[in-house]
Amino acid sequence: xxxxxxxxxxxxxxxxxxxxxxxxxxxxxxxxxxxxxxxxxxxxxxxxxxxxxxxxxxxxxxxxxxxxxxxxxxxxxxxxxxxxxxxxxxxxxxxxxxxxxxxxxxxxxxxxxxxxxxxxxxxxxxxxxxxxxxxxxxxxxxxxxxxxxxxxxxxxxxxxxxxxxxxxxxxxxxxxxxxxxxxxxxxxxxxxxxxxxxxxxxxxxxxxxxxxxxxxxxxxxxxxxxxxxxxxxxxxxxxxxxxxxxxxxxxxxxxxxxxxxxxxxxxxxxxxxxxxxxxxxxxxxxxxxxxxxxxxxxxxxxxxxxxxxxxxxxxxxxxxxxxxxxxxxxxxxxxxxxxxxxxxxxxxxxxxxxxxxxxxxxxxxxxxxxxxxxxxxxxxxxxxxxxxxxxxxx
Numbered sequence: 001x002x003x004x005x006x007x008x009x010x011x012x013x014x015x016x017x018x019x020x021x022x023x024x025x026x027x028x029x030x031x032x033x034x035x036x037x038x039x040x041x042x043x044x045x046x047x048x049x050x051x052x053x054x055x056x057x058x059x060x061x062x063x064x065x066x067x068x069x070x071x072x073x074x075x076x077x078x079x080x081x082x083x084x085x086x087x088x089x090x091x092x093x094x095x096x097x098x099x100x101x102x103x104x105x106x107x108x109x110x111x112x113x114x115x116x117x118x119x120x121x122x123x124x125x126x127x128x129x130x131x132x133x134x135x136x137x138x139x140x141x142x143x144x145x146x147x148x149x150x151x152x153x154x155x156x157x158x159x160x161x162x163x164x165x166x167x168x169x170x171x172x173x174x175x176x177x178x179x180x181x182x183x184x185x186x187x188x189x190x191x192x193x194x195x196x197x198x199x200x201x202x203x204x205x206x207x208x209x210x211x212x213x214x215x216x217x218x219x220x221x222x223x224x225x226x227x228x229x230x231x232x233x234x235x236x237x238x239x240x241x242x243x244x245x246x247x248x249x250x251x252x253x254x255x256x257x258x259x260x261x262x263x264x265x266x267x268x269x270x271x272x273x274x275x276x277x278x279x280x281x282x283x284x285x286x287x288x289x290x291x292x293x294x295x296x297x298x299x300x301x302x303x304x305x306x307x308x309x310x311x312x313x314x315x316x317x318x319x320x321x322x323x324x325x326x327x328x329x330x331x332x333x334x335x336x337x338x339x340x341x342x343x344x345x346x347x348x349x350x351x352x353x354x355x356x357x358x359x360x361x362x363x364x365x366x367x368x369x370x371x372x373x374x375x376x377x378x379x380x381x382x383x384x385x386x387x388x389x390x391x392x393x394x
Contacts, residue, residue, distance in 0.1 A: 055353060056114040057121070059089050059151040065121055066092055066147070073128035076138070082146070083227030086163040089151040091227045094120075096127045096145075097138040101371050102239045104334075105364070106146045106228060106325060107248045109194045111153020111160065115341060115353055116248035119360035120147045126365070140372040142239070146231060149224050150193055160190030161224055168221050178207035181221065182214070183323075194247075195323045196225035199282060199331035201233045217279065218323035228325060236332070241284065244293050244337065244371060245329045248360060251340035251390075266301070266359050267390040269315035269338040270294045272327035279322055284333025289377075291384035293335040293367060296376040298387060300366010301359070312363075313390035315340055339363065340390075 057065065070079045078095040085091060107116040124145065127134050148154060152162040165180045183195040196218035205219045212218070220226050235242050251267060270290035276282055301312050315338055321327045330336040341356045370376035 057117045057148075059148060059155065062117060062121075062148050062151075063090065063092070066094055069094070069121070069124055069128060076128045077124055082231050084223060085150070085152045086161055086167065086223050087152045089155075091149060091151070091224065092147060093231055094124055094145045094147060095143065096124065097140070097142045099138070099140040099142050099372070100239075101140060101243050102142045102144070102235055103244045103246065103368065103371060104144050104146075104232060104235060104242050105246045105248065106149055108148045108154055109150055109224070109228075109247065109325065110192075110249065111150045111156060111158050113159075113248075113250035114154060115250055115356040116339070116360055117147050118353075118357045119248070119364065120145050122357070122361055123364060123368075127368075137368060137372045141368065143368065144231065144235060146228060149228055152224075153190065153193075156188070156190075158188045158190065159192060160185045160188045161193050161222055162188075162190045163222060164189055172205045172221060175205055175207050175210065175221075178210040180211060181219065182211040183218075191222050193222050193224045194325060195321070196220060196222045197229070197323055197325045197328040199279060199322070199328040201229055201236075201332075212323070214323070215320055216323060217328065225325075232329060242329065242332075242334045244367070245326065245334040246337045246339065246364065246367070247324075247326050248339045248364075249341070250356070251342055265311050265342045265355070266363065267313040267315045267338075267340045268294050268297050268363070268387075269317070269319070269340075270336065270384060271315075271317050272319055272321050272324055272336065272338075273330055274318075274320035276331055279331055282331040282333075285331050286333060286335065287330075288381040289335035290330060290337070291381035292376050292379045293337050293371075294387075295379045295381070295384055296367045296370035297337060297339075297363040298366075299379075300369065301363050303366065312387065314384075314387040315390055317389070337367065 066077075066079045069077045076096060080093050080095070081090045082093045083091045105120065107120050108114060127137060127143065150161050153160055156162055165184055168181070169175050181191065183192040184190075185192070195214065198217040198220060200217075203217075203220060205221055209216075209219060218225065220229055232242060232245070270287065270293065273279070273285070276285045298312050322331065326336040326338055339360060341359050367376070370379075
């Protein structure tokens with residue numbers, strides 16, 4: 001797996017919507033994928049199902065699949081090791097395209113949210129073909145995927161990474177007398193990596209900033225957050241601004257929306273910062289761009305017509321999480337998109353997994369198409385406010 005710096009191109013393309021359909025051919029979908037006409041009822045609000053973890057892609061299998069994609073694509077998919085987890089597992093990036101617009105897609109920042117890895121591999125397969133639409137996207141957009149950020153948490157099938165506070169202090173001796181970070185889980189002995197980000201990419205952990213809170217920024221104390229920061233910073237150096245940052249998550253199975261008959265298979269969000277002025281001077285912050293990017297996802301989903309894939313809600317809008325990757329990168333000027341697909345590895349059965357994977361593919365390809373042809377910039381950001389709100393089930 002080599003590192004190749006691809007040249008930037010000023011070429012802009014007006015794309016047909018055909019590539020979104022092409023992506024749905026599903027050559028890499030698991031054999032458990034359900035029929036498209038309805039979501040199978042194989043999850044529960046009140047208990048975990050005995051999910052076969054073998055149905056998901058683990059770290060070793062991901063390495064094999066990425067190497068195969070790089071080889072069979074003849075380098076169109078450029079795979080690199082960007083860093084390592086706390087337990088020394090590779091954190092890979094996969095890069096496709098040479099265009100001026102840049103999209104960074106992160107997956108599995110929470111270890112038990114596993115469906116997204118399948119979707120990323122499927123999209124990489126689609127974008128690496130010789131199809132005219134795939135080539136047009138590659139000419140217009142540079143896409144960088146982090147398919148599995150939190151492999152240690154994935155192996156442990158837990159939300160957090162696997163890291164003790166003592167290991168943090170060993171890395172940052174200045175924290176020896178500090179209070180332990182608020183996002184540390186004593187039972188799982190790990191950190192919620194998605195609370196460890198800071199809009200200042202050069203931030204050095206300061207004991208005065210601990211233990212912190214959900215309304216504050218993070219510290220880059222986990223190697224997983226450090227790696228995603230470094231990938232983002234390198235793209236900033238190359239492109240000036242990372243146009244769009246996407247974070248792929250799985251929500252629990254039991255949420256509802258205003259128009260969805262009590263079931264919300266996917267929610268999206270553009271909002272993670274209540275008041276950007278609270279976090280310093282970040283003049284590139286652009287909430288309208290985030291809303292436009294989310295609308296491109298919505299439009300891609302709803303272009304499927306009367307199907308479950310168009311049932312999209314908005315993640316709660318009163319959220320204020322500057323310590324997330326989405327919050328910190330939004331402050332730096334990226335349009336940010338949260339995907340929350342229903343279910344995770346402890347609440348979703350095999351039959352629903354294929355549907356969840358396809359949801360991600362359809363929505364993400366809708367965004368990629370819109371960034372490639374520039375149409376996302378023409379969307380009315382106020383229309384984002386009409387997306388039904390997601391609420392918790394009883």
